[in-house]
Amino acid sequence: MIKNIFSEAQIESLKSILDSSESIVLTCHKSPDGDAVGATMGFCQVLKQMGKKARVVVPNTPADNLRFLPQSDTIMCAEEAEEAELANVFAQADLLLCMDYNDVKRTQGLCPYIEQSTSKKVLIDHHMFPKHFCDLEFSFPDLSSTCELAFRLVMAMGLENKVGKLGASYFYMGLVTDTGNFAYNSSNPETFMIAAKLLGYGIDKNGIYNRAFNSQKENSIRLQSYALQHSLKVKREYGIALITISQETLRRYYYTNGDTEGLVNVPLKIPEVFCSVFMREDESCIKISMRSQGDFSVRDLCERYFGGGGHLNAAAGEYQGTLEEAVNMYYAMLLKEKNNILAYKEKYINGK
Ligand SMILES: [Mn+2]
Incomplete structure (x- = not known):
C-alpha cells in the first residue's frame, strides 16, 4: 500500500487552484537534472490531459541525456528565449508550479519573472528548508525525488488516468536519476511501489536507464x-x-x-x-x-x-x-x- 502523505486540506487546495487555473507554467532549478525535467514534464502531461494550457520553462538547456523523450523540444529554455517571449509566457500564466527547488534564487534567469509574477505559486519539492515564496507548499525532503512527490500528488488527486505512458516515462526518469538507479535515497519500500506503478504504464524502463546513464562523451x-x-x-x-x-x-x-x-x-x-x-x-x-x-x-x-x-x-x-x-x-x-x-x-x- 502506498500511504497518502498529504492532508485533505492540502489536496483540496491544490485541486481548487488547478481547477481555477487555465494557463500553467512549470519551472525548475538551473542546470535541470533528470528529476527537474522529469517532474515538470511529467506533471505537464497530466495538466495537458486535464485540458490546461501548460508549459515547462527551465532556466537553461538540460543535458542531452535528459532530452530523449518525446516532447522534449517543447521545453522553453530561458537562456535562449527572447526576453519578450519569456515575459509574455509569465504574463499569461495564472499559476506557477515551482518544482524541485526550495529557493527561487536557484532558478537563475527565471528568478525575476517568478518573483515579480502575481500569479498563484505552488511549491512541489523535496529539498530541505524551503524558503517560503509560494502560496501553497508541498515540501517533502524525505522523498526520493520530486518525481515521486509529483506522482503521489497525482494519485492523491485521483488523476492517475491522466498520466499516460509519456508522463510515466518522465516521472520514472526522475526517479532513476535522483536515486542513482535505486542505489540511494530509495530505502522506503513505497518508492519501489511507485516505480512499479510507473512501469504499469508500459514505459521503456531499460531504454530510459540507458539513455539517462550511458551518455558520456569520449x-x-x-x-x-x-x-x-x-x-x-x-x-x-x-x-x-x-x-x-x-x-x-x-x-x-x-x-x-x-x-x-x-x-x-x-x-x-x-x-x-x-x-x-x-x-x-x-x-x-x-x-x-x-x-x-x-x-x-x-x-x-x-x-x-x-x-x-x-x-x-x-x-x-x-x-x-x-x-x-x-x-x-x-x-x-x-x-x-x-x-x-x-x-x-x-x-x-x-x-x-
Ligand atoms: Mn530532485
Whole structure:
C-alpha cells in the first residue's frame, strides 16, 4: 500500500487552484537534472490531459541525456528565449508550479519573472528548508525525488488516468536519476511501489536507464581519466579524497557543461573513502562539489567552508580565488574538522 502523505486540506487546495487555473507554467532549478525535467514534464502531461494550457520553462538547456523523450523540444529554455517571449509566457500564466527547488534564487534567469509574477505559486519539492515564496507548499525532503512527490500528488488527486505512458516515462526518469538507479535515497519500500506503478504504464524502463546513464562523451571520459590519474589525492587516514581540475586541463579536453558529471563519486568506490571532494577551476570561481556515504554531512562542510549547501550526502559550494588557495582551504578544513572526521571514520569502518 502506498500511504497518502498529504492532508485533505492540502489536496483540496491544490485541486481548487488547478481547477481555477487555465494557463500553467512549470519551472525548475538551473542546470535541470533528470528529476527537474522529469517532474515538470511529467506533471505537464497530466495538466495537458486535464485540458490546461501548460508549459515547462527551465532556466537553461538540460543535458542531452535528459532530452530523449518525446516532447522534449517543447521545453522553453530561458537562456535562449527572447526576453519578450519569456515575459509574455509569465504574463499569461495564472499559476506557477515551482518544482524541485526550495529557493527561487536557484532558478537563475527565471528568478525575476517568478518573483515579480502575481500569479498563484505552488511549491512541489523535496529539498530541505524551503524558503517560503509560494502560496501553497508541498515540501517533502524525505522523498526520493520530486518525481515521486509529483506522482503521489497525482494519485492523491485521483488523476492517475491522466498520466499516460509519456508522463510515466518522465516521472520514472526522475526517479532513476535522483536515486542513482535505486542505489540511494530509495530505502522506503513505497518508492519501489511507485516505480512499479510507473512501469504499469508500459514505459521503456531499460531504454530510459540507458539513455539517462550511458551518455558520456569520449572527451569527458578522457578528461575524467586524466583528472583521476593526475590529481586524485586519497587521504586514507581520514577516509577523504580530493580531485582537482584546472582551467588549462578543462580547455585541453574541450570541456563543456556536464563533462565532469559523476567524477566526484568515483573515489567513493574505494572502501575506506566516505567523503569525496571535487574542485573545478571555472572562469569566475572554483566550483566545489562534495559527496559522502552514511550520515557524514557534506552539507555542513560546504556551508562552513565554501559558502554553499545541499543535501547530507551531496552538496556544493564555491571558492573565490585561485585553485591553489581553494586546495589550501581544503587542507585547513581537514585540520579543523580532524576530530569530527576521525570519529566518523572510526564509526564508518567499524560499522561496515
Ligand atoms: Mn530532485
